[in-house]
Amino acid sequence: MLKYVEAAASWLFASAKGRDAKAFTKGPAFTSHPAPTIPITSPDCGPDGAVLSPAYMHGAQQGKFPELEWEAVEGVRQWLLVSEDPDAPLPTPICHGIYLGIDKDKLSVTNDDFQQQDDNKSTKLKGGFYYGANRRGNVYIPPRPLLNHGIHRYFFDIIALSEPLDETLVASKPTREQVAKAIDGKVIAWGRWTGQCERKWE
Template identity: 25%
Template sequence: MALDRPVTPDPYPLLPAAPAFGVTSADVADGQPLKADQVADGGDTSPQLSWDAVEGAQSYTVTCFDPDAPTPSGFWHWVLVDLPADVTSLEAGAGAEGAELPGSAFHCRNDGGGLGFTGAAPPQGDQVHRYFFVVHAVTEPQLGVDADASPAVVSFNLAFKTAGRAILHGTYQH
């Protein structure tokens, strides 16, 4: 049974403005369907990401958000904080729980309760969902949260500490 609801807006233009910078992926083509290993029943593998260095960035945060989830708050699939400023790429699978991460980087809880990347898993028959992979250039070496921080708390901190934002989105539908 399909859910009857309007398409949610792209949430990023609703945030405080931040300069854009480039992000690419060997695994995600902007606006195109995700690969099978990036979905919950296909491997839960985070995609490879590469981004432009941002002048003034002291660290990076990487997130994956589905605004189309049937909840008022969407669904956070991945929250990786405190990547060192000299890191401008992640290999596929870096989002695995327990993965070795550079410097003092760590995962915060996603909305599924795990500490890592949770693949796409929209309800069967639902509309196409968008998965926004976003790299946030952060103005401080540490965001000021710990692994127990909710994605909402991470986002709140990012609102005041973002020097730039790079966005790439994939799609998925059961």
Template identity: 30%
Template sequence: MPDQTPHPEHSGRSLTIQRVDPILDTGVLVTCPVQEADGRLPDRHSAYHDNISPPLKWSNVPDVQAWAIVVEDPDAPQEEPFIHWMIWNIGGQTNHLPEGIGNEPRLLQVQDAIQGRNGRGGYGWFGPRPPAGHGVHRYYFQVFALNERIQMGPDTELKELLNALKARTIAKGEMMATYEAPTEQ
């Protein structure tokens, strides 16, 4: 029987990670401890439910001074991938983020990390919220190991952050999660 699941239109732009060439060939292994076996993010992380950021873990890289994370949905029906999260200047000795990071632009509890604006205009995490009937969307959690901190504020746009990542990335890695709009009951 053919797959009759509606498939989303895709944005036309490459993901951030595809536009950054790291200094080293070493990859960064990225995992989400709460991700379900089929790759789906639990409901509590979606904007349909609690809209809290998921916990993340990643492998370490030598000489890393800071980390940056960009989460994008390339299946959004728009020209650019939808930005779900931009956070940078996570301390180099850190190899994880706990669940439920606040949505403040500057995070003291995460060693002075900075969060940029998501695709909805707020700071921090904005969870999956694919349109109903649009099918399964993919969410790419892109982690960048940096050789120095990024001196940019929370109103930095992704294109500016991308240029900073291009100049500072030692190694990179990604994890993909999925989510589909809940069905009406």
């Protein structure tokens, strides 16, 4: 039954894609840096625009976070990582994950970095950084495009900040909007790696 509902929704919202203009990196904090300049690669998924395999999509024993590597930036004091889907049939992109307090010397992340600490009470992850609030309130929402809605892109944006964010904010599981406000005047560069996938009726 759910397949029929999803397929019908895909037909109704076939043109409701491409919310790039509402992406996180289109906010006021990026006025002086409108284009990505930091190269990002994914050793396990492939080049920018790579098709995500089922292991990186929503499903039982799946949902891995793509491994990412990026280059150092002069003057960076802290990194921020944001993942979102601009092709969801909603007015704004869906925030799949937002990660704060990434150490300035850390130039890569792996799936293990996004595992919660043993007590599951803190928002601090095993990678040494913290997670903010996404649509479901968890660490990461793996890609699950609407059935038959075509290809969805998933942005993974790494953002270089000129100064660390307030520690209280970082640990408070802030929203996308709160983080966007907090980084105003602190962005010195950013980069993007994009993965894509779709779900078809079988």
